[in-house]
Amino acid sequence: MANIQQRLPENVPGDFFVDATCIDCDTCSQLAPELFHDHGEQCSVYRQPETEAETRSALMALVACPTGSIGKTQKHDVHIGIDAFPSQVSENVYFCGFTSESSFGAWSYLIVRPETEGGNVLIDSPRYATHLVRQIEEMGGVRRMLLTHKDDVADHERFARKFDCERVMHAGDGAQRIGVERILSGEEEFQLDQDILVIPTPGHTRGHVVFLYRNKFLFTGDHLAWSPARKTLTAFRSVAWYSWARQTESMSRLANYDFEWVLPGHGNLQHDSIQNMRYHLQSCIAWMKTVR
Numbered sequence: 001m002a003n004i005q006q007r008l009p010e011n012v013p014g015d016f017f018v019d020a021t022c023i024d025c026d027t028c029s030q031l032a033p034e035l036f037h038d039h040g041e042q043c044s045v046y047r048q049p050e051t052e053a054e055t056r057s058a059l060m061a062l063v064a065c066p067t068g069s070i071g072k073t074q075k076h077d078v079h080i081g082i083d084a085f086p087s088q089v090s091e092n093v094y095f096c097g098f099t100s101e102s103s104f105g106a107w108s109y110l111i112v113r114p115e116t117e118g119g120n121v122l123i124d125s126p127r128y129a130t131h132l133v134r135q136i137e138e139m140g141g142v143r144r145m146l147l148t149h150k151d152d153v154a155d156h157e158r159f160a161r162k163f164d165c166e167r168v169m170h171a172g173d174g175a176q177r178i179g180v181e182r183i184l185s186g187e188e189e190f191q192l193d194q195d196i197l198v199i200p201t202p203g204h205t206r207g208h209v210v211f212l213y214r215n216k217f218l219f220t221g222d223h224l225a226w227s228p229a230r231k232t233l234t235a236f237r238s239v240a241w242y243s244w245a246r247q248t249e250s251m252s253r254l255a256n257y258d259f260e261w262v263l264p265g266h267g268n269l270q271h272d273s274i275q276n277m278r279y280h281l282q283s284c285i286a287w288m289k290t291v292r
């Protein structure tokens with residue numbers, strides 16, 4: 001619960017505000033860029049919502065915030081924000097909201113599909129929030145949980161217990177230690193089912209993998225994201241914990257695949273044509289090679 005006494009001075013006056021507990025995960029500024037922005041080390045409200053749709057966006061940010069750092073001074077039905085999650089990204093792919101502080105506000109996604117296609121898939125772990133769990137249950141539960149890397153596992157154990165789902169993760173990121181049921185190894189791509197391909201992408205961490213769904217949706221964890229500033233795909237040099245050189249190699253391998261969506265754990269998501277994604281990926285690889 002945000003504290004009005006700790007309201008950041010960077011907020012514009014008015015109803016919604018961010019307090020001093022903000023960890024600068026950028027979830028709010030990505031979810032409601034018309035209201036929240038990153039002013040430096042933290043985020044703040046730079047414009048108050050004026051319409052019903054904008055108020056809904058602000059309430060969604062409030063619910064998604066991992067640290068409860070977004071507050072409001074007026075009375076609102078918070079269920080408008082709560083019930084908005086999982087929120088549709090495109091087709092049968094949803095953003096879970098309810099990010100977790102333990103994964104620094106990383107975004108997690110839900111693929112909703114019939115049992116005949118393998119059932120629902122959760123990619124990385126949201127916060128284990130009762131409302132979200134209930135909503136996911138109503139959407140068919142979780143058959144599999146795909147974990148891109150060790151930083152974004154959050155409440156994986158509770159979700160696995162609740163939905164009795166199989167967790168999938170690479171051995172290089174300590175999958176055995178955290179009790180994962182299906183442990184991947186090596187650096188070859190792996191067809192998990194008819195629609196999901198696992199592509200090992202060591203770099204950010206040793207056992208990082210990305211998941212490609214239907215040659216369209218690429219769930220990239222902390223490997224690849226969109227840069228609104230540079231208007232192209234990017235990677236994060238400062239958090240290449242394992243090896244930037246290996247991450248650059250992994251990025252080059254991604255050039256062999258078709259995708260239209262980049263859905264990261266951290267950073268902005270992006271949708272474009274396969275051709276444009278190829279172009280932006282090449283530009284990202286070229287840029288990575290110039291960075292030491």
Ligand code: SF4
Nearest residue numbers: 022023025026028065
């Ligand atoms: S979502 Fe919360 S923690 Fe993340 S940047 Fe916004 S206010 Fe800060």
